[in-house]
Amino acid sequence: MHTLININDFYALQSSKNEELASEVMVLNDISVEYGLTLTKYQAAELVDTRNNALRESNRLETELGAVKKIIERFCSSSYLSKDNYGETLNELLELFYHYKTELRDRISDIELIDIMYDLFESKFHGSIDLMEDGIFQLSNKLNNELYTEDSSDDVEQDMSNDDDNYIWDDYNDEE
Amino acid sequence: MTKNKIISYKQTKLNASNIKYNDYMRTLLAELDRLGLISDTQLKKIRSDIMDTLLEIIRWWTDDESTSVMTDTANDLMMNLLFTVDAYLIGVGNTEHAVETMLETPVINLYYEGLQRLKLYVCEATGLLVRVKRTRLNIPNIYYNETIDSFIDLLKKYDMKFGSHHVPGDIDYPLAVQSKSLRGIHALRGYLMNLASENGFCRQYESEEIAKLYALFCDKRKYPYSEPRVNIFSLVFVNALFNEYLRKEPGTLMITEDECEVIESLLESVTDDERRTILGGIASKMIGGNPQYNVKTATKIMPEILNAIKNNTLKNYLICIK
Numbered sequence: 001m002h003t004l005i006n007i008n009d010f011y012a013l014q015s016s017k018n019e020e021l022a023s024e025v026m027v028l029n030d031i032s033v034e035y036g037l038t039l040t041k042y043q044a045a046e047l048v049d050t051r052n053n054a055l056r057e058s059n060r061l062e063t064e065l066g067a068v069k070k071i072i073e074r075f076c077s078s079s080y081l082s083k084d085n086y087g088e089t090l091n092e093l094l095e096l097f098y099h100y101k102t103e104l105r106d107r108i109s110d111i112e113l114i115d116i117m118y119d120l121f122e123s124k125f126h127g128s129i130d131l132m133e134d135g136i137f138q139l140s141n142k143l144n145n146e147l148y149t150e151d152s153s154d155d156v157e158q159d160m161s162n163d164d165d166n167y168i169w170d171d172y173n174d175e176e
Numbered sequence: 177m178t179k180n181k182i183i184s185y186k187q188t189k190l191n192a193s194n195i196k197y198n199d200y201m202r203t204l205l206a207e208l209d210r211l212g213l214i215s216d217t218q219l220k221k222i223r224s225d226i227m228d229t230l231l232e233i234i235r236w237w238t239d240d241e242s243t244s245v246m247t248d249t250a251n252d253l254m255m256n257l258l259f260t261v262d263a264y265l266i267g268v269g270n271t272e273h274a275v276e277t278m279l280e281t282p283v284i285n286l287y288y289e290g291l292q293r294l295k296l297y298v299c300e301a302t303g304l305l306v307r308v309k310r311t312r313l314n315i316p317n318i319y320y321n322e323t324i325d326s327f328i329d330l331l332k333k334y335d336m337k338f339g340s341h342h343v344p345g346d347i348d349y350p351l352a353v354q355s356k357s358l359r360g361i362h363a364l365r366g367y368l369m370n371l372a373s374e375n376g377f378c379r380q381y382e383s384e385e386i387a388k389l390y391a392l393f394c395d396k397r398k399y400p401y402s403e404p405r406v407n408i409f410s411l412v413f414v415n416a417l418f419n420e421y422l423r424k425e426p427g428t429l430m431i432t433e434d435e436c437e438v439i440e441s442l443l444e445s446v447t448d449d450e451r452r453t454i455l456g457g458i459a460s461k462m463i464g465g466n467p468q469y470n471v472k473t474a475t476k477i478m479p480e481i482l483n484a485i486k487n488n489t490l491k492n493y494l495i496c497i498k
Contacts, residue, residue, distance in 0.1 A: 004202055004205055004206050004209065004219075004223075005201075005202050005205070005222075005223055005226055005258075006254075007247060007250055007251050007254055009223050009224075009226070009227055010227050010230070010250070013223075013224060013227050055244065059246055059247040059248070060244045060245065060246055060247060061234070061244060061245055061246075061247055061250040062243050062244035062245075063231040063234050063235050063238075063243050063244070064231075064243055065243075066242075066243025066244065067243060067244060070243075098244065101242070101244060102246055105246075106242060106245065106246060106249070109241040109242055110241065110242045110243060110244075111241075
């Protein structure tokens, strides 16, 4: 690709908008404050850094602060989050989110993945990020294997007509 | 863009060899940058503008299901964006006008204009396909016929919004001269233009004459009539070329083995360069189809012809009757 215009311009552009993005994160305190959770300016800036690095490491590019916003909206009501672990947990969740979006090759929507993560975190692994990561890892392997098998079958069109949404949840419920 | 800048780039000669039509905007920008005819601020603005437009396209692509995409996907959508913008810039007339347009118009508008241009190209390609169908040769070759019959599916599947730079499928029938650098709708249009030209050339000969030539070719190589993956125009062209050389009656395609020997003996005493000049000269005067395409075809097959003359195997190379 010609060096004058390439996809790396995007990352440069993102870095120049870090302050703006951190301010947007601070606005999300309006949602989480209801549960006694807020981020400091420093934590908001740190979350933006984590996001930018996680995007790079997961070979992704994001159009807006979407994932941060969706994760905060979903997780701020968690009974396992407190003032003390809120910032750190958000950083970890964000890293996991981008990693598994790529691992799952964008086959599931943001909301679907966040719902799975939330349910594992809240109901199955009682606030343990490490255990939750193992759970998503297993689910992701299973889903990828099954989708790979489907892709390779002769009856691809029929198989792909399955509702992915139900499909993922069936897997998850089976494991429970 | 300031007036001074416009004047200065008009007075400074852009090096045409640095500007590639298959990567127009980027090579144009690079050339302006090389000559110092674009300021850092202007360049930065265009790059930022491209990224903003790319983000907008990614939003459409994800359909609000996801706010992020894999870098490979983003790269592909970027190629799509640049291809579409290029389609517009190339169409504005000349390089000077393209530079002015590029520097004065927001990228998102260039993209929308590009989409309009692509729509026109698809319409044009559909018209060319009609021409190809109308001039279709009555030959039972499966590659030739299926390519023509299924081409409409390629045009229907062509995704100008997200995959404008891709050809949405394979084209099985080989042309005499294949263009490897064309992408997207340009490749589809280019293919149809050349196929129309090939058909146009062949149609000046009797349908029975072409069918007979094709059958002889298949018999000689023991191919079932439907199966050889061969360019029919090339078979017709090369026999037509030597008929012209022998100054036979126009419209004749058949060559006898005796005539092959005459050709070999006539061309035996001259050098390869002279053979190339003689046969190239005849090719350039051949009518039917597109004369430029005919010359390109002659240039492409010339090494095979020269080789056949040198090795006295013209009888095998041409399609001859006893």
